[in-house]
Amino acid sequence: MSAGILSRLPLLAKWSGRMIQIKTAHEIELMRASGLVTAGAIAAVKAAVRPGVSTGELDAIAEDHIRSKGAVPNFLGYHGFTGTICASINDEIVHGIPNPDRRLAEGDNISIDCGAILQGWHSDSAVTVTVGDPSAEDAALMDVTERSMWAGLAKAVAGGRLTDISAAVEQTITAEQHPYGIVDHYGGHGIGTEMHQDPHVLNYGRPGRGPKLVPGLTLAIEPMVTVGDPATVELDDGWTVVTKDGSRAAHFEHTVAITPEGPWVLTAEDGGAAGLAPFGITPRG
Ligand code: MG
Numbered sequence: 609m610s611a612g613i614l615s616r617l618p619l620l621a622k623w624s625g626r627m628i629q630i631k632t633a634h635e636i637e638l639m640r641a642s643g644l645v646t647a648g649a650i651a652a653v654k655a656a657v658r659p660g661v662s663t664g665e666l667d668a669i670a671e672d673h674i675r676s677k678g679a680v681p682n683f684l685g686y687h688g689f690t691g692t693i694c695a696s697i698n699d700e701i702v703h704g705i706p707n708p709d710r711r712l713a714e715g716d717n718i719s720i721d722c723g724a725i726l727q728g729w730h731s732d733s734a735v736t737v738t739v740g741d742p743s744a745e746d747a748a749l750m751d752v753t754e755r756s757m758w759a760g761l762a763k764a765v766a767g768g769r770l771t772d773i774s775a776a777v778e779q780t781i782t783a784e785q786h787p788y789g790i791v792d793h794y795g796g797h798g799i800g801t802e803m804h805q806d807p808h809v810l811n812y813g814r815p816g817r818g819p820k821l822v823p824g825l826t827l828a829i830e831p832m833v834t835v836g837d838p839a840t841v842e843l844d845d846g847w848t849v850v851t852k853d854g855s856r857a858a859h860f861e862h863t864v865a866i867t868p869e870g871p872w873v874l875t876a877e878d879g880g881a882a883g884l885a886p887f888g889i890t891p892r893g
């Protein structure tokens with residue numbers, strides 16, 4: 609680990625009394641390396657999703673992958689969290705705790721949220737998948753959630769404002785005929801030398817507000833969408849967030865850097881090429 613990186617004071621841009629960490633081009637390269645570790649961990653977990661596997665086993669797969677790359681899980685120990693991944697099933701939206709006794713069944717939806725620290729730099733990403741074939745309702749839920757994330761990522765461009773991202777996420781979801789819920793107590797965030805930094809990124813709102821989007825700003829964009837009402841309850845375990853009405857939820861997340869050349873999706877293997885293509889954006893790979 610380079611002492612130079614850690615001893616360097618991050619460049620901070622002040623907005624509305626909050627300090628937003630702006631990364632150099634070199635630091636974004638380091639975050640890309642971290643992002644690829646997280647991408648690999650999520651891919652490994654996805655490949656292991658099947659009926660009968662426990663969320664504890666999936667957690668071990670993620671941790672092994674991250675450590676094999678010389679990185680450290682950033683969820684593990686975070687405010688006492690005991691997992692490398694958050695494993696949230698069906699009506700669980702986020703922050704499910706991995707458990708060796710919790711086994712997946714055909715038709716379950718599992719959200720896998722995971723992050724890593726490499727050379728001091730954080731990355732954070734999440735995906736929701738079905739065990740086996742999804743129902744039409746589940747497929748539509750996951751599709752709109754993922755598309756809303758990509759719509760937000762496509763707005764991570766210099767010259768815009770933070771809530772351009774929020775509005776793009778919301779508009780994608782509300783354009784659907786089905787009245788999906790947008791979970792509103794949780795959202796995206798700045799990310800860099802800590803997992804959670806300013807600014808908070810709402811998954812709804814009017815465009816054209818908030819901090820200016822500038823090269824070097826890195827954000828985690830993470831819509832959480834429900835089939836039913838978006839009201840949430842936190843379980844007695846102090847972590848797991850579920851829908852109050854028991855309806856299913858989906859959660860997708862990527863870490864993105866705003867660069868002079870456009871959005872660079874640091875936790876996507878292809879840099880976001882496939883997901884950003886419908887928006888006419890070609891990121892660096
Ligand atoms: Mg996450």
Ligand code: MG
Binds near residue numbers: 732796797861
């Ligand atoms: Mg996050």
